[in-house]
Structures are given as C-alpha cells and as structure tokens.
Amino acid sequence: DGGITQSPKYLFRKEGQNVTLSCEQNLNHDAMYWYRQDPGQGLRLIYYSQIVNDFQKGDIAEGYSVSREKKESFPLTVTSAQKNPTAFYLCASSMSLGGSSGEKLFFGSGTQLSVL
Amino acid sequence: AQSVSQHNHHVILSEAASLELGCNYSYGGTVNLFWYVQYPGQHLQLLLKYFSGDPLVKGIKGFEAEFIKSKFSFNLRKPSVQWSDTAEYFCAVTSFSGGYNKLIFGAGTRLAVHP
Numbered sequence: 550d551g552g553i554t555q556s557p558k559y560l561f562r563k564e565g566q567n568v569t570l571s572c573e574q575n576l577n578h579d580a581m582y583w584y585r586q587d588p589g590q591g592l593r594l595i596y597y598s599q600i601v602n603d604f605q606k607g608d609i610a611e612g613y614s615v616s617r618e619k620k621e622s623f624p625l626t627v628t629s630a631q632k633n634p635t636a637f638y639l640c641a642s643s644m645s646l647g648g649s650s651g652e653k654l655f656f657g658s659g660t661q662l663s664v665l
Numbered sequence: 666a667q668s669v670s671q672h673n674h675h676v677i678l679s680e681a682a683s684l685e686l687g688c689n690y691s692y693g694g695t696v697n698l699f700w701y702v703q704y705p706g707q708h709l710q711l712l713l714k715y716f717s718g719d720p721l722v723k724g725i726k727g728f729e730a731e732f733i734k735s736k737f738s739f740n741l742r743k744p745s746v747q748w749s750d751t752a753e754y755f756c757a758v759t760s761f762s763g764g765y766n767k768l769i770f771g772a773g774t775r776l777a778v779h780p
Contacts, residue, residue: 591772
C-alpha cells in the first residue's frame, strides 16, 4: 500500500539530547513537509522540501534540522536548542507542481515527542 | 504574514443539527483553500478544496464550503451532522512565496456530536 510511514510512534527525549524522527513515503511525491501540532494552535510548518537536496524553513524552524538526501525520506532532527519540543509531529507529502496550485497533502500517523 | 483564523475551538452539537465552522484568512492574492479533517485515531485527510471556479465546493460525507472572496472566508457547512462527524477540522490556505507553495493551517475546531 502507498503511504507515509512515520517512526517511532512515541519518542522520549532527555535534556540536551538530539533526537531524529523518521518519515518515509512510497508515493513518489516530490514535496515533503514537517508540521508540529500543539493543542489549540493547529499545525505549524517546521520545514518543507520540494525536491531532493533542497529544503526551506517554515514558520518555526528554530531548534530543528532536516535533510533530503533521498526522494522517499525526510528525517527531522529535534536538537537541544529546541526548548519546548513536546508536541505531536506530522510528516506530509504531495505531488510538487513547483509554483502552481497547492496540492492535496497526504499525512503520516505522527510521532508524539515528550521530554523526560 | 499570511494567517488562517478559525473562530470556534470547540463545538458541541446534537445529531441532525446543522453545522457551520468559520474560517478566515489574511492574504490579498490568489488563494487555494482546503478543509482537512482528523477523525479520532486516524490520519489527517482532505475533506474538500477550492482552487477556482464555482465558489461553492462540495466535499465528502455531505460537507460543503463556500468561498467568499470579499469576506476572505471559507466556511464549512453540513446541513445535518452525524455522530460519526466527531473530529477535529482544520482550515488551510496555500501560501506562495519565494517560488514555493506551502500550506498554512488554522488552529483547528474540535467538533463533538452527541447522539
């Protein structure tokens, strides 16, 4: 089945530790996104990537880093610089049209990150 | 910066009641508008979208939304809700900047439908 796989489902981070959230898609989509979901704040964009080896900061990129070495994979690292990392993280992908209409996003099942 | 406002954070309705969830956006240019829904324990999924043409858009499960350009609004409606409509609903707008499209979401509205 085609889709987006996020792992792990639950992740705990210690103070000062970097952790990496995995996101893999087999939809052959060019564009991938990371959103953070907090209660009462909806989804906020962290990073997005339209093509391999290219990514852009979203609205709340501070304390996060990403890479896009393969089309299928867009891992997100939550660094120790992110002071409030506890949240639900959603990965998404879409067919990239490079500047025309926004496309439908397909979402993964999410990773809940908590700080110990 | 472009933003999306959803007026109601929590809505509680009885079955068969009518639903209208408000959504306003701030952007003066051409927009693409979406409503996404997240049912309990499930992925976010697209409910309906507006790109161009008829401003009244029909989506899945009897939902519809009307794009009113003069009011910068894209309210979601359903004439008669069911218990299975209990979910969180997100309005979203496409923002085009720097050669890239990105989707800006509202804060979401939690809908609880009681039998």
